[in-house]
Amino acid sequence: MTGGPALGGPAVGGPAAGGEFRSGFAAIVGRPNVGKSTLLNRLVGRKLAIVSDKPQTTRTRILGVVNRPGAQIVLVDTPGVHRPRHRLGEQMVRTARNALSEVEAVLFVVDASAGPPGAGDRFVADLLAPLETPVVLVLNKVDAVPGDRVDELLEAYGALGRFHAALPVSALTGFNVERLVEVVVDLLPPGPRYFPEDMITDQPERQIIAEFVREQILHLTREEVPHSVAVVVEEVRDRGEDKPTYVRAVIYVERDSQKGILIGQGGRVLKEVGTRARRELEALLGMRLYLELWVKVKPDWRNRPGSLQEFGYVDT
Ligand SMILES: Nc1nc2c(ncn2[C@@H]2O[C@H](COP(=O)(O)OP(=O)(O)OP(=O)(O)O)[C@@H](O)[C@H]2O)c(=O)[nH]1
Numbered sequence: 001m002t003g004g005p006a007l008g009g010p011a012v013g014g015p016a017a018g019g020e021f022r023s024g025f026a027a028i029v030g031r032p033n034v035g036k037s038t039l040l041n042r043l044v045g046r047k048l049a050i051v052s053d054k055p056q057t058t059r060t061r062i063l064g065v066v067n068r069p070g071a072q073i074v075l076v077d078t079p080g081v082h083r084p085r086h087r088l089g090e091q092m093v094r095t096a097r098n099a100l101s102e103v104e105a106v107l108f109v110v111d112a113s114a115g116p117p118g119a120g121d122r123f124v125a126d127l128l129a130p131l132e133t134p135v136v137l138v139l140n141k142v143d144a145v146p147g148d149r150v151d152e153l154l155e156a157y158g159a160l161g162r163f164h165a166a167l168p169v170s171a172l173t174g175f176n177v178e179r180l181v182e183v184v185v186d187l188l189p190p191g192p193r194y195f196p197e198d199m200i201t202d203q204p205e206r207q208i209i210a211e212f213v214r215e216q217i218l219h220l221t222r223e224e225v226p227h228s229v230a231v232v233v234e235e236v237r238d239r240g241e242d243k244p245t246y247v248r249a250v251i252y253v254e255r256d257s258q259k260g261i262l263i264g265q266g267g268r269v270l271k272e273v274g275t276r277a278r279r280e281l282e283a284l285l286g287m288r289l290y291l292e293l294w295v296k297v298k299p300d301w302r303n304r305p306g307s308l309q310e311f312g313y314v315d316t
């Protein structure tokens with residue numbers, strides 16, 4: 001869990017302090033695993049997007065609202081841009097590309113701990129090159145590299161394109177992220193508060209529940225299993241004050257063998273997934289849950305347009 005009340009504090013001086021209210025959209029893009037979702041969670045101050053050490057964790061666009069004195073940034077976290085190997089991957093990359101239109105700023109996130117730029121970063125940079133929208137280069141994970149390497153990395157990544165600004169940050173520790181907020185706010189036009197202050201995302205509750213279940217599967221399984229999983233919440237039923245809310249979710253996998261792994265001996269793995277997801281969700285949603293998980297096999301769903309539509313992976 002990232003974030004906490006301390007993060008919500010006002011930026012000193014407030015970039016728009018005393019001036020007009022500023023607002024607008026900013027897309028977070030980059031290759032997989034660079035820390036885009038961790039950054040979204042850090043900036044919003046709440047965990048909205050699931051995070052894992054496995055690439056291609058995020059599959060849909062995830063909106064997170066950042067409120068600061070005099071300004072509101074609507075951030076759009078996106079799936080990592082990669083070379084797709086199935087229709088799901090194609091949809092994910094399309095979602096990321098679609099997010100680039102109609103934003104006032106783009107945050108191009110790269111991973112300092114991975115060393116100098118690689119082909120994946122170059123591919124994203126080329127995607128951004130034709131844009132007129134200002135792009136801020138965000139060198140993330142600087143907590144994981146020796147301080148004397150940061151300048152050299154900034155220069156190497158900076159050579160990938162024309163950037164409005166380049167900032168070293170750590171989404172994990174929060175280092176320099178408020179500076180990043182100031183840079184983005186400076187790029188926003190005067191505008192209204194698009195979302196009320198207590199609304200930090202547009203994700204429906206069912207989607208959040210499904211994602212938190214998937215996150216625990218990402219943590220507890222390996223190799224192809226995490227990538228072969230989709231979660232659909234089929235029922236959320238309030239059963240009155242004294243009883244936890246009943247939730248039924250179906251976990252889809254592609255093969256019988258994966259179903260076996262996911263359930264685990266004596267149901268051990270599935271039980272652990274449910275317990276961990278329930279704990280996090282109860283904290284986030286502020287209510288007690290009874291989470292019932294089912295596992296079903298849907299062969300090759302990642303290549304089936306109907307399944308992608310059904311699971312909410314088609315960006316319109
Ligand atoms: N050391 C360090 N690790 C980080 C930082 N930010 C993210 N991570 C880790 O990097 C891994 C990937 O983080 P995510 O936020 O899921 O990355 P992402 O770019 O959203 O990945 P996709 O959704 O797959 O595109 C996780 O293990 C994070 O804990 C950081 O600032 N420092």
Ligand SMILES: [Mg+2]
Nearest residue numbers: 036037057058
């Ligand atoms: Mg992500």
